[in-house]
Amino acid sequence: MIELQKVTKSYGSSHSEAVKDISLKVAEGELLALLGESGCGKTTTLKMINRLIEPTSGTISVKGKDITSLDPVTLRRQIGYVFQGIGLFPHMTIAENISIVPELLNWEKDKIRERTAELLALVGLEASQYKNRKPAELSGGQKQRVGVARALAAGSKIMLMDEPFGALDPITRNELQQEFSKLRQELKLTVVLVTHDIMEALLLADRIAVMQKGRLVAVGTPHEMMSLKDDPYVSSLMQTPRSQFEKLDQLLDRKDAGHE
Amino acid sequence: MPAMSENLMRQLQLLPDYLGSHLLITISALSLGIIVCLPTAIAVTRIKKLRWPVLSFASVMQTIPGIALLALMVPLLGQIGFVPALVALFLYSMLPILRNTVTGISEVDPSLIEAARGLGMTSNQMLWKVELPVALPIIIAGIRTSTVWVVGTATLSTAVGAKSLGNYIFSGLHIQNHTSVLVGCIAAALLAMILDSLIRLSEIAVTQRNAFKGGLAALGLIIVLFGGLSSYAFKFDSSESRPIISIGAKTFTEQYILSDLMATMLKDAGFNIDTRSSMGSTILFDALKNGEVDCYIDYSGTIWANHMKRSDTKSADIVLQEMTDWLKEKHGVLCLGAIGFENTYALAVKKGLAKSLELESIADLSKHSPNLLIGSDYEFFSRPEWFAIRDNYNLNFDETVSMDHALMYAAIDANRIDVVTAYSTDGRIAAHDLVILRDPKQALPPYDAVLLLSPQAAENKNLIKALMPIIGSINNQLMQQANMMVDIDKEPTQKAANYLAENIIE
Structure with missing residues (x-):
């Protein structure tokens, strides 16, 4: 569905390469997590897929087509995009925010209205209650639901997500992650998710691509990542969830012991 | 009330x-x-x-x-x-x-x-x-x-x-x-x-x-x-039938009265008029040159010093003649003639001060000037007349204060300044108990009030005929009376203009 071949992005002098020689494939219906520390090039990689950033070299294709052959605006309207800042437009109502892309695509008014109600229901917001509100009246979790609805509005099957749940409190984050996981399986979405949260990557992704200093270090399923021993960076990354699991186990054990 | x-x-x-x-x-x-x-x-x-x-x-x-x-x-x-x-x-x-x-x-x-x-x-x-x-x-x-x-x-x-x-x-x-x-x-x-x-x-x-x-x-x-x-x-519509004569006026009492007087005379003669008052002095002259204002009253000394850039002093007749010729040749402006009064700059002091310091002429001021303050309007201290009297009479005032003309009299009343540069037709000279100091060296140029017409208006025989009665008909005393009506008695300028009109027709 999405394929990157030897993609490099450098800024100014060729010495500062944000992304170096990345090749990746994302299959249809797959959720690929791009995992790494901040500044590792994961967001740059994501933004090259919908041409918010143009690569210095290499090719990217979406649905088998080289994206440089497509008009960037048309391309972006076909790809859902959700990011941490959400970017709901404060002067528009919730319904208007969701219907932006359908309107850009000149859908009929009735169809847009129907679609908006359908999407609000899909992300768990009561349409009659929320459609005429302004973003400022919503909680962080509700805003992000609207952000997801907006990205899905035109029926695109591909979603790019940049730290979408990063700014939410742990309970809301967990709830949204679960719901999103269900949603994307129902809709058979192909998703590229950028995150620095190892747990999020492990829980949501079909495959994880680990990046470090602009390079792709390893790609594999969550299971493969946990058992990968030969790459020191990846195994040090996985050390964090591992020790968290161990700590949790201990806590649970001790609690059980107390009952006995 | x-x-x-x-x-x-x-x-x-x-x-x-x-x-x-x-x-x-x-x-x-x-x-x-x-x-x-x-x-x-x-x-x-x-x-x-x-x-x-x-x-x-x-x-x-x-x-x-x-x-x-x-x-x-x-x-x-x-x-x-x-x-x-x-x-x-x-x-x-x-x-x-x-x-x-x-x-x-x-x-x-x-x-x-x-x-x-x-x-x-x-x-x-x-x-x-x-x-x-x-x-x-x-x-x-x-x-x-x-x-x-x-x-x-x-x-x-x-x-x-x-x-x-x-x-x-x-x-x-x-x-x-x-x-x-x-x-x-x-x-x-x-x-x-x-x-x-x-x-x-x-x-x-x-x-x-x-x-x-x-x-x-x-x-x-x-x-x-x-x-x-x-x-x-609506006003634009109704006025299209008759030509509009535009009357200009500068920013002081006498000018408002005289523009009202001209307006009355022209209305009586069947002209449709438009008054543009409170205009800057040089702006008004420029407007007359290019015909946007048809007529206004100026002063020979102003034209002489500001526009002809002359710094020498000649007798009133010669200044008037040379100015009339210069206006005609240079700008096509017609000087219809002198109105009759002279509104010159004059140095004035309180009667009491004149008595105690024995001041009669500007010459008497020279030895006292280092202890005195002089006040004038905004432009006077940068005008050639000031340099002329300062240098001719060797004046060296403690301080020169520029202020609005209308405020000078209040300032000398309150003893904030000692000498003012009054306009000689100003009704307030008498009202505020001031005396004008003579100018024996004739350092100040003559300021005969003159009626100027734009090049276009100069061709208009009916207009000239209608305005002609003003020429030579208002003397210093009459103008001072009219000014006093407005400045002291707070009468509307139109009333003072009517007073002038009644006294012109003799």
Whole structure:
């Protein structure tokens, strides 16, 4: 569905390469997590897929087509995009925010209205209650639901997500992650998710691509990542969830012991 | 109290004319400002290189005092009235609109821009759907600031020959008619507040998408525009049948009276007239040269020193003759003749001071001058006459104080200054118990009042015939009497003009 071949992005002098020689494939219906520390090039990689950033070299294709052959605006309207800042437009109502892309695509008014109600229901917001509100009246979790609805509005099957749940409190984050996981399986979405949260990557992704200093270090399923021993960076990354699991186990054990 | 309300009624009768003109200038300048500045500001946010030059230009325009900017437009555009006022006020309106629009757009949250791009908006769609709506409150705030400034500054367009609410203020200040000043200030303030509120209401209507409020704002704007401009437009219509003679006047009592006198005489002769009072001295002369003003009263010494750039002093007859020839040859301006009185600068002191220091002529001042303060109007200390008397009589005053002419008498009354440069026809010389010091060396040039006609008016035989009775008919005493009626007795200038008219016909 999405394929990157030897993609490099450098800024100014060729010495500062944000992304170096990345090749990746994302299959249809797959959720690929791009995992790494901040500044590792994961967001740059994501933004090259919908041409918010143009690569210095290499090719990217979406649905088998080289994206440089497509008009960037048309391309972006076909790809859902959700990011941490959400970017709901404060002067528009919730319904208007969701219907932006359908309107850009000149859908009929009735169809847009129907679609908006359908999407609000899909992300768990009561349409009659929320459609005429302004973003400022919503909680962080509700805003992000609207952000997801907006990205899905035109029926695109591909979603790019940049730290979408990063700014939410742990309970809301967990709830949204679960719901999103269900949603994307129902809709058979192909998703590229950028995150620095190892747990999020492990829980949501079909495959994880680990990046470090602009390079792709390893790609594999969550299971493969946990058992990968030969790459020191990846195994040090996985050390964090591992020790968290161990700590949790201990806590649970001790609690059980107390009952006995 | 009846006198007060009579005065107020008289002032309010002028309101449709002044307010209509004021509103027309203000709305035109603001519309032009918005039409030019919004696209420019948007271009500035797209092309960063433009930012510095555009905003600097607007800032510089803003730092020029309003009155100077207006006055500069007259020689630059070669005309007086509506056009220079419009251009100056337009330049004045630019900065808040430009700066707020640029700031508003460039401070739109970057995450909104990223979202807009990510959703697939084109650069144009981003501008109209995101950047402008999000920046709207800041843009509107700029337009509102501009509106208030322009309404206020438009009062100064009186000085370049465009009628405005400033006519109340200028003439009121000069003839000490406080009702007139207040009417002008209150009308301008109300106009500013009403326009400001209507713009605010439109903004609320847009952001809340409230059709009722939008309709209300539109209705308010229509009422203000039609109410303000209708009398004005009507006036234009009715006057088309007859040629309009434009009478000019500078900013002091005698000039207001004489322009009223000429207006009365020309109306009686069947002319349709238009009065442009409170104009700057050089602006008025320029306007006469190019025919925008048809006639006004000037003074031989003013033409001699300011326009002919002569610094020598000749007898009154020679000055008058040389000036008449120079005006005809150089500008085609006709000097119809001397009115009869002379309004020269004269040094005056309180009678008590004259007695104690034994002052009779300016020559007697020289030894006392280091202990005395002299006050005058804004221009005198930079005029050649001042250098002439200073050097001829060896004067070395402790301090020279410039102030509004109308305030000089209060200042000498309160002993804040010791010597004033009075105008010799000023009724207040007698009223304030002052004596004029003689000028034995004739250092001050003669200031015979003369009636000047524009090149076009000079061809108009009927006009000349109608104005001819003024020539040689008003002596110093008569003019002083008329001035006193206004300055001391607070009579309207028209009444003083009528008094002159009655005494001319002998």
